[in-house]
Amino acid sequence: MNRMSRSAGAPGFALVVPLLVVMAVGFNLPLLLMLGKSVVGESGLTLDHFAELFRVPAYLQVLGSTFRTALITAVFCVLLGYPLAYWLRGLPPRWQMVALAAVVVPFWVSILVRTYAWIVVLGNAGIVNRTLQALGWADEPVAFLYNQLGVVIGTVNVLLPFLVLPLFAAMLKIDPQLIRAAETLGASHWTAFRRVFFPLSLPALAAGAILVFILTLGFYITPAILGGGRVPMIANMLDLLVNQQPNWELASTISTVLLGVTLVLFVMYLRLTAQRESA
Incomplete structure (x- = not known):
């Protein structure tokens, strides 16, 4: 045999x-x-390359800017994505399909096109600034772009579906009978949500936030365009070190640090995913 x-x-x-x-x-x-x-x-x-990386303030500034941008992006994706996923869960099945299609459709559009679209919307001569000036709410164009705000707006727009879709799938697996049982025992709708529903959806929310954080660490196109070169990110610095200087040793060192951080976060993501599936 x-x-x-x-x-x-x-x-x-x-x-x-x-x-x-x-x-x-x-x-x-x-x-x-x-x-x-x-x-x-x-x-x-x-280990001289690692010593140089942590000795030169410019490199530490880029690392700090990247992690700060990734953290802000993850926080905004959580603040926007959780209510959106919860709202999707409460829709009738037919409207759920329509709303999910609206979430998925941006995946069919190039990231480059979607990034440049924000310049049309938020640029100095864009739709938003012209509207604000026409209404008298602003005397001069508001600087939405070419700073960290612009990078965060574009990155959240691209990565929000990566949190919403798996979080919505996890919410569908939560038994509605648990909420009804809590309300039958005297809990209000808000208390049932806070004490029952939210803790059950928390592992999926945390896993989605970690996934968004990981993806933001390696973003290149959106920070390069919407940041205008004023928001240093690791991917942009690697492009500079490889294609313009070049300094392969330092680029490899930065990539190694980024890989190590990503692996740690990925292990956390796998554990949270396993916890969500076993719940």
């Missing part, structure tokens, strides 16, 4: 081997080379 199972599994493994080779050569090998450059210097193994 064991011989038959081995002979049956061998052809399947042989079909997977080419994919494993492609993954190893196309992804794992460059990743290992990058990690190697971060700890290898002219005299052999060294």
Whole structure:
């Protein structure tokens, strides 16, 4: 029996081997080379690149700006996404499909197009500023763009569905009988939500927030366009170090730090996802 199972599994493994080779050569090998450059210097193994990274204020400023932008984006996605997902949950099935389509449709539009659309809406001569000036609410254009506010607005617009869709799916799995049971026992609707529904949806909310945070760390197009070069981000600095200077060692060091942070957050995301599925 064991011989038959081995002979049956061998052809399947042989079909997977080419994919494993492609993954190893196309992804794992460059990743290992990058990690190697971060700890290898002219005299052999060294941590001088990491010391330079944390010694130079400009690099720390970029790291701080990136993590701050990612945190603000995650917070706004939570504040906007949770009420939206909760509202979607309460809609009739037909209207749920319509509302979900409205959430998913932006995925069909290029991020580049959606980013430039914000310039049309929020630019100095954009729709919002012209409306504010026409109503007399502003004497001069409001600086919505080319600062951290513009980057956050564009990033939230792109990443909000990544929180809303899985959070909505998790909310649908919460048994409505639990809410009714709490209300039957004397709890108000708000108390039932606060004591029963929200704790059950919290793991999915936290997992979605971590996912948005991770995706923001590597954003390039939106900060480059809506930030106007005034909001330093890790991806933009890596482009500078690789294509203009170049300084592959320092770029590899920054990438290694970003990879380490991302892996830690990804492990947290997996644990929260597993907790949500087991609930």
